Amino acid sequence: MKNQSSFKKRRLSVMGMTIGPMTAWTVLFFVFPLAYIVSLSFCGRDAYGGIVYAFTLKNYQTLAKPVYMQVLGKTLRMSLIVTCFVTLIAYPYAAIAARAGKRVQNALIAGIMVPFWTNALLRIYAIMNITSANGLINTFLLGLGLVKEPLQILYTDFAVMFGMVYTMTPLMVMPLYANLQKIDGSLLEAGRDLGASPAALFLKVIFPLSIPGIVSGVILVYIPSMFSFYIADALGGGKSIIIGNVISNQFSTSKNWPFGAALAVLVMGLSTLLILAKNLLTKKLDY
């Protein structure tokens, strides 16, 4: 140890070389752009779509207009419905998987994850395929004589929500499965020995313990579904608009970036609130 300080310096420089690039990258291409878009939301816009760098709250005032509030309300509602359905499908699936034998467990998880590896777009396209006027569902219904002419399934709100449920269910199954699997089997046995019915066992033991899993699943589904403009575009055919579409339009066709930025900040704020609420809730449940 003849040269402690040079050793320290050397250590520091290696540390900078290893951690430095990723940190610098994240600051440059993530923090700066995000900060810029927040400040952009307080900027004005000239007649030609150019940005006027002067502080204004105009974008946030426009945002409060009924047209936009309606889209926002509809988005929040649709995302809520989607999240409910995803939970109703994912919960029993995860619960069954968590209590099955090891081999069945692996098969069930692989069964839900394999489609998840394929592009969400392709799964959306697959839905288009079967819901179109001459697709599988309509051919089937016509063949059975249940309907006289093809049902309009594609390009409706229903199709959009169906597509979201279809693509996002695996996102909910995973945290729920991880959570339900951890529940101690002896706890259930104790409950059973003390004479609890299966329903009581579920309501008093399993369900309360699985709330953290549900909450993380809800976050994983609710937030992306507000933004998934491509699902609304493809399955809604431009007729079903969610807030993600409005933001995307401001940056492409409408060329009103400051307003788009304000919308993005609003939805980002809502998402952050949701995540904070989740953290608060899980902390409370953790005692």
Add this chain to the structure above:
Amino acid sequence: MRKRFNPGPALFIAAALAILYIPIAVMVIFSFNRQEAGVSWTGFTLKWYLELLAHPDAVRAFTNSMVVSGVTTGVSILMGAFAAIGFHRYDFKGKALLDSFLYVPTIVPAMLLGVSLFSFYDICKIPLSKGTIIIAHITFCVPITFNTILSSLSGFDASIEEAARDLGCSELGTIWRVVLPNIVPAMVSSGLLAFTFSFEDVMTSFFVAGPGDQTLSMYIFGQIKTGVKPTLNALSTLVILSMVTLGIVTQALQKREKK
């Protein structure tokens, strides 16, 4: 213990998996159907696949995707590996905070990353190109490689490193000759994961791609909006096949690593 067979759970699982797989199966099957529209089977053909190869846009989108995802994967692996090594070896103030900070780009909705980078490029006067897509993809892929490699390093025996140092290996030499070779499997599997994320992204690329630089996912997105087409069935089948293969390889690698 009474044990009656309850068919409920099995039926539920069967129904859920059926709904999940039938649309995909229909798409795959009809990519081989001779008839252009409708659901009647009129005979096996490969003509939609051949027609696909004759689409210059589709082929170019595929090459673009390979370039974008390939470069993204390479850079993400290197940058992620270096950061993971630094995190593993050194303790410093605010490490936990930095850790959660570096993770944020993967949680933020892809679309927000897209629009914010898009505006950022504009103010920096950076013209949109393949490069701008790559930058965006690296931003959300590095946290993936970083975290995977870091978790594999947590099982790494520190005494090997000490031995190397005692034998006169320099700080960098130890990293290069001892640590790196040990995390190669984690680098490969995290790279496959990053490749998948990059290859499938639409929501970010949509905003940051130059006019001639659309990736395969963007091409598919554009095509989907015009409706159902047998060539699109064929393309989807090819993509699904390769992505599922990639997924299985990744899983297998991760399993081997754990052993």
